[in-house]
Amino acid sequence: MDTNAIYKEVVVIGNGPSGIIVSLMLSGKLPYFITSEHPDEMLNARLKSLTSPCLISQNLEFLAQGLEGRCNNPISLLMDALLHPYADLGIDLEPLIEFRQTGKEIDHVVLGRGPPGGSWHRIDPDVLTLSLGSWMALPGLPFPSCTTNEKRAYSRDVATYYENYVRHMGLDKYFINDTLATSVISCSDRTVSEELLLKKKNWIKRFDRNVVDRVKDYFEPVNEDGNNNCFISNALNCLLSSSSKRTRLSKRPKTAHDNIAKKLNQNKSEPIFVPKHERKRSISCCCCCGDTENYKNPKTFPHSQSLDASSTKPVPFYNKINCDSNDKTPNWIIQTTNAESGETTKYSCKYLVLACGTYDSPNRLEIFKSGPDPDWLVHDLRSLESKLDNKAIEDGSIIDPVLIVGAGLSAADAIMAVRSRNVPVIHVFRRKSAEFTRQLPENMYPEYHKVRQMMNDGGSTYPLYKAYSEHSLTGFDAKSQTIKLTSSSGEDVKVKVSFAAVLIGSRPSLSFLPNNMNLGIFPDRDIDSKTNPVDVNPITHEVMGHEGLFAVGPLAGDNFVRYIPGGAVAAVAELYKKWNLIDAQQ
The missing domain is CATH 3.50.50.60 (FAD/NAD(P)-binding domain)
Structure with missing residues (x-):
């Protein structure tokens, strides 16, 4: 530690x-x-x-x-x-x-x-x-x-x-x-509970080997995951009832054994417990599993339309090892x-x-993974708006268009933000048309439906917008700020941009x-x-x-x-x- x-x-x-x-x-x-x-x-x-x-x-x-x-x-x-x-x-x-x-x-x-x-x-x-x-x-x-x-x-x-x-x-x-x-x-790959179980098994090895076998054969079928029964208590219970003339399963009443077998066949993944009234004698090792005799189930939850908020009771606690224990491994x-x-x-x-x-972590295009990003490339809307506003203050106006890559809601937000500043937009996306509004009602999301219309139209009737559907970025020149676009049919086109925003999701x-x-x-x-x-x-x-x-x-x-x-x-x-x-x- x-x-x-x-x-x-x-x-x-x-x-x-x-x-x-x-x-x-x-x-x-x-x-x-x-x-x-x-x-x-x-x-x-x-x-x-x-x-x-x-x-x-x-x-x-x-x-x-x-x-x-x-x-x-x-x-x-x-x-x-x-x-x-x-x-x-x-x-x-x-x-x-x-x-x-x-x-x-x-x-x-x-x-x-x-x-x-x-x-x-x-x-x-x-x-x-x-x-x-x-x-x-x-x-x-x-x-x-x-x-x-x-x-x-x-x-x-x-x-x-x-x-x-x-x-x-x-x-x-x-x-x-x-x-x-x-x-x-x-x-450690080994959990705390596994360490405690190992300690218990090492302790129990001091008993006769035959007793250990009886303990394992007697108790393991009761709870297949082995996490809910105290190994020490089980061993002591077995010793109290063991006899050299008894068989391994003789302590458990026949009716209990039959009931357990039926339950195991019904649901092998569910832990099965022997009812307390079917056991002859039981010992509880307080140091490791606690005493559950005094635990009382809460009252039945009333089936009414409204519950009295003033009747709130604390969640019932077990008297077992919990987060207040001294074990801070x-x-x-x-x-x-x-x-x-x-x-x-x-x-x-x-x-x-x-x-x-x-x-x-924004998703990145393959062509931008080989080296550092040029200063005109961004991956989020807030950075793009900041660069546009700073550029407008320095130069008074922005002539070259802004390239936006992506066909999702983030790209749509960027398109609206750039056009609102009277800056032309070049929009590149790999699909033929927009589909991101399928689950968005038009009366609730009118701005996104307008962007969808622009994408499907290609930009012929919308000022400051031109769409390159079914295109991909295949190259760029960082110094001249030129982008190379390639269509699905293999045709190339080069455009000069002021900024580029790649908005294709994040991780x-x-x-x-x-x-x-x-x-x-x-x-x-x-x-x-x-x-x-x-x-x-x-x-x-x-x-x-x-x-x-x-x-x-x-x-x-x-x-x-x-x-x-x-x-x-x-x-x-x-x-x-x-x-x-x-x-x-x-």
């Missing part, structure tokens, strides 16, 4: 909306149902079976069955259905859940390269969001009403909202801003650098949450992670939120093959803010189970 590292139970990398909502839940604010009535009949029927008002104590996979939406993560769809019921149908209904300060405050830290809000502080402030302003809100603080008639929000208002949200919710103490994560090291070491002072700091933690978004910057982690669904490709998100367990958002590592937000495919709370709920619910802070079967 690095003694110079600051120990935290959880480290969150990324301080955008994904990191903010994870921090909110780790601070102790957990989602509670305030009603069990939902307009979706199937979801409403499942909600009737709830035994507790606390969402994270429920079977999330069961509740999320059959839900559909513009997201592939089931828990994200579930949270969206609870926070924004029937939002896609234009219905504005009150949420079914609220966040209450009833959980455990977990020692954690949130690292971000700028102020809270993440990439929203780097987006052009005058760009309108795709989502409605109300959908940009996080639980507990409504998004302020727009000052204009626009239902969508300006990105500057979104950035301000997230910064204010952290202060309003009292999360400031967890946030370390203006900090870059430079490296992440996995302390880290699984991860994170090295950071302060963006202003350059000072380095190390953090160690048991659990690491990746919430870095997807806008840190998360995960350079701080080891190169061999291969986190994507397609391990041999770079992480991309749309085509290759991080491969996570859809119910827990734990990264497949990397215990103790979680991914939320766009990294896991949740590309809209309204879906982001679902990933946080999935991850924190799993962490609560790992810490034994809440009954997973409740």
Whole structure:
């Protein structure tokens, strides 16, 4: 263990909306149902079976069955259905859940390269969001009403909202801003739980070999994953009941053995436990597994239209090893650098949450990868506008056109920004026509539909705009600022430009992670939120093959803010189970 590292139970990398909502839940604010009535009949029927008002104590996979939406993560769809019921149908209904300060405050830290809000502080402030302003809100603080008639929000208002949200919710103490994560090291491929199990196995070896065999044969079929039974307690129980004349399975009543066999055949992946009333005697080793005799299940969740908010009770805790234990053996070491002072700091933690978004590293054309970018080339709208405004101040006017490459919404924003400055635009895209407005209603997004018309028209009837569809950039001269374009039929054309903006999407910057982690669904490709998100367990958002590592937000495919709370709920619910802070079967 690095003694110079600051120990935290959880480290969150990324301080955008994904990191903010994870921090909110780790601070102790957990989602509670305030009603069990939902307009979706199937979801409403499942909600009737709830035994507790606390969402994270429920079977999330069961509740999320059959839900559909513009997201592939089931828990994200579930949270969206609870926070924004029937939002896609234009219905504005009150949420079914609220966040209450009833959980455990977990020692954690949130690292971000700028102020809270993440990439929203780097987006052009005058760009309108795709989502409605109300959908940009996080639980507990409504998004302020727009000052204009626009239902969508300006990105500057979104950035301000997230910064204010952290202060309003009292999360400031967890946030370390203006900090870059430079490296992440996995302390060991072997987890803490595996180390404890190994110690128990070494201890039990002092018993007779035959006893050990009886213990293994007796208990291992009961719980296939081996994580929920105390090995020491099981051994002592076996010794209490063992007899040289008995067979290996003679202690277990025949009825219990038959019941277990049936359950194993029904669902081999589900842990099976011997009911307590079917055991003769039982011993509990308090030092490692705790005493669960006094644990009482919560009262049945009332099936009524409204729940009394004043009757909130703390989430029930097990008397087991939890995050307050003295064991602070880290699984991860994170090295950071302060963006202003350059000072380095190390953090160690048991659990690491990746919430870095997807806008840190713009996609680049192959012809610009061989060397440094010329000073007239940019990869984001804000930089382009800054260069245009500075150029206009210096030279008075801009004669040469601006080249814009891309066929998405970012390219459309750039086209509108350049033409509004009376600067000609040369627009290059590989497709024959525009398709980015297929899911955008024209009455809500008139500006994007106008750009689509320009692209399909080619620019013949629109001033200051010329489109080169089915063309690609195949060469450039940095000194003369000349670009070579090649059509799909092989014809070449050269144009002189004042600036060029390549806006073909972006990817998360995960350079701080080891190169061999291969986190994507397609391990041999770079992480991309749309085509290759991080491969996570859809119910827990734990990264497949990397215990103790979680991914939320766009990294896991949740590309809209309204879906982001679902990933946080999935991850924190799993962490609560790992810490034994809440009954997973409740």
